[in-house]
Amino acid sequence: MxxxxxxxxxxxxxxxxxxxxxxxxxxxxxxxxxxxxxxxxxxxxxxxxxxxxxxxxxxxxxxxxxxxxxxxxxxxxxxxxxxxxxxxxxxxxxxxxxxxxxxxxxxxxxxxxxxxxxxxxxxxxxxxxxxxxxxxxxxxxxxxxxxxxxxxxxxxxxxxxxxxxxxxxxxxxxxxxxxxxxxxxxxxxxxxxxxxxxxxxxxxxxxxQLPNWSDYMVRGVEPSRSGDGQPMNAPAADIFRTRDGMVVVSAYVQSHWVRLCEAIGSPALATDARFLTNELRVANRPAMKEAVSARLSQCSTQACVELLTRNSIVVGVVRSYSEALAGEDFRxxxxxxxxxxxxxxxxxxxxxxxxxxxxxxxxxxxxxxxxxxxxxxxxxxxxxxxxxxxxxxxxxxxxxxxxxxxxxxx
CATH class of the missing domain: 3.40.50.10540 (Crotonobetainyl-coa:carnitine coa-transferase; domain 1)
Structure with missing residues (x-):
């Protein structure tokens, strides 16, 4: 044939x-x-x-x-x-x-x-x-x-x-x-x-920049620089240190935030008054990052990726060009x-x-x-x-x- x-x-x-x-x-x-x-x-x-x-x-x-x-x-x-x-x-x-x-x-x-x-x-x-x-x-x-x-x-x-x-x-x-x-x-x-x-x-x-401009043209709130995090969501693109590297985590949807807290062994964070909503997490971002980092910094990068992936949390390893080139996904x-x-x-x-x-x-x-x-x-x-x-x-x-x-x- x-x-x-x-x-x-x-x-x-x-x-x-x-x-x-x-x-x-x-x-x-x-x-x-x-x-x-x-x-x-x-x-x-x-x-x-x-x-x-x-x-x-x-x-x-x-x-x-x-x-x-x-x-x-x-x-x-x-x-x-x-x-x-x-x-x-x-x-x-x-x-x-x-x-x-x-x-x-x-x-x-x-x-x-x-x-x-x-x-x-x-x-x-x-x-x-x-x-x-x-x-x-x-x-x-x-x-x-x-x-x-x-x-x-x-x-x-x-x-x-x-x-x-x-x-x-x-x-x-x-x-x-x-x-x-x-x-x-x-x-x-x-x-x-x-x-x-x-x-x-x-x-x-x-x-x-459509989401930024869409929000600005409707609410009139000037977006600002937020470093590694997204200005209107948290955690979203926030960098967390692991034992041997860095990862970015996105879990600003409420159900994802609850799941993240449970996955890292800190379920109480989900009901912490400072972090109850996305808006509160944005307002209290330094405290939120400190609380999550206290857990993730105990894990290796690979273990962190496996843990969060297993719990359907978006996570990415922060890589240099040489590290990206050596990665299996790239290859x-x-x-x-x-x-x-x-x-x-x-x-x-x-x-x-x-x-x-x-x-x-x-x-x-x-x-x-x-x-x-x-x-x-x-x-x-x-x-x-x-x-x-x-x-x-x-x-x-x-x-x-x-x-x-x-x-x-x-």
Whole structure:
């Protein structure tokens, strides 16, 4: 009996052109590539700005640019713009996160391109909403964290506002941009009509804080920094020391709190007047933490996890990156992929999509390309002959990466 053939990836046959730097634009395009689309990255003659920002920049390149073709193109020259328009004419999606107004100045804005190609899905990612007074300001992850209120609720009580320890807004914008693109492609499949998608880091940052904002807009109570605990619930994300480490515990639902008290051998805490309700536990958080810590600190981390899990209490071990990497849960995740070598640079481990399509095997993936690694290939596919390509290179309209198996993506 023959095994059933694996279905093609969902976006097979879809072509994406990316004009991106850093994370949000490149990541959105790469996510579509992970789902089967062909992605061509148009870079300036200087390349994605991440190529010039040291180790973290190279980490961004590895993380958000695998399995793409890179063409280095001077969009300041008329021939460069002409080539870009020809590439876009054969594409289904354009993703760009150039500085505000740059795509429009190059004639590559949504209005101009969709007038010529009504089926195009044009995705623009910016720091601020398109109609906002700050629309022309450059916007990075950190600015969105600051201006959305996120930093004001992150950090220790009485301390300075803090950023989240990862580029969380950029990373979330990748998923939002890809989600919106998939919706637009689905509608286009039924109607033939494309879409103009505008995503701003500020709006994504606000969306990530929906419960906080929902409470503030209804009750008018300004949320504040609470360190390791959630401002309105306790215990929730509170850190407790074990004999050999730390755990976070969430048991603010009343029945969970009672169960926690019983599990740690302190049932009287459940009826303690200071801790009778969630609101009282929030108000008396230091005393609550001291009482629970007195019990949990006697257990090893593993024993604590086993005890609370056995009693259906949410618990998480606070791990460093090295500890997380060594953990069995991490090691068994099929999200971790090996990015294959491709003749331009060595391979490396990375993360695939944060979900599985159970009937669709993960595609082999190639390392992030060197700057201009596929310039000649992309031009040939677009119909340029050898003499034309040679002339474009000589005129400085395009740049092709030298063939060097040890080349890094910088």
């Amino acid at each position: 023959n095994e059933r053939a694996a279905p093609p990836p969902p976006l097979q046959g879809i072509r994406v052109i990316e004009l991106g730097n850093y994370i949000a634009g490149p990541g959105t395009a790469m996510t579509l590539g992970d789902l089967g689309a062909e992605v061509v990255k148009i870079e300036s003659m200087e390349g994605d700005m991440a190529r010039h920002t040291g180790h973290f920049g190279h980490a961004m390149l590895r993380a958000y640019n695998r399995s793409k073709k890179s063409i280095a193109l001077d969009l300041r020259q008329p021939r460069g713009k002409e080539i870009a328009r020809r590439l876009i004419a054969g594409a289904d999606v354009l993703v760009q996160n150039l500085r505000p107004g740059a795509a429009e100045a190059l004639g590559l804005g949504a209005e101009a391109l969709r007038a010529q190609h009504p089926g195009l899905v044009h995705v623009s990612i910016a720091g601020f909403p398109a109609e906002a007074p700050s629309r022309d300001r450059p916007g990075y992850d950190i600015a969105a964290q600051a201006e959305s209120g996120m930093m004001s609720v992150t950090g220790e009580p009485g301390g300075l506002p803090q950023k989240v320890g990862a580029t969380i807004i950029d990373a979330a914008t990748v998923q939002v941009g890809a989600q919106a693109t998939l919706a637009a492609l689905f509608r286009r499949e039924r109607t033939g009509i494309g879409e103009t998608i505008r995503v701003s880091l500020l709006e994504v940052a606000l969306n990530l 068994s995740s099929r999200m971790v992929i090996d990015v294959a070598p491709n003749g331009e640079r060595p391979g490396y481990p990375s993360f695939g999509l944060p979900y599985e399509l159970a009937d669709t095997p993960r595609r082999p993936t190639q390392a992030a390309p060197a700057h201009g690694a596929h310039t000649e290939e992309v031009l040939r596919e677009a119909g340029f002959g050898p003499e034309e390509i040679a002339a474009l290179k000589a005129e400085g309209v395009v740049r092709a990466a030298p063939v060097d198996p040890s080349a890094r993506p910088g």
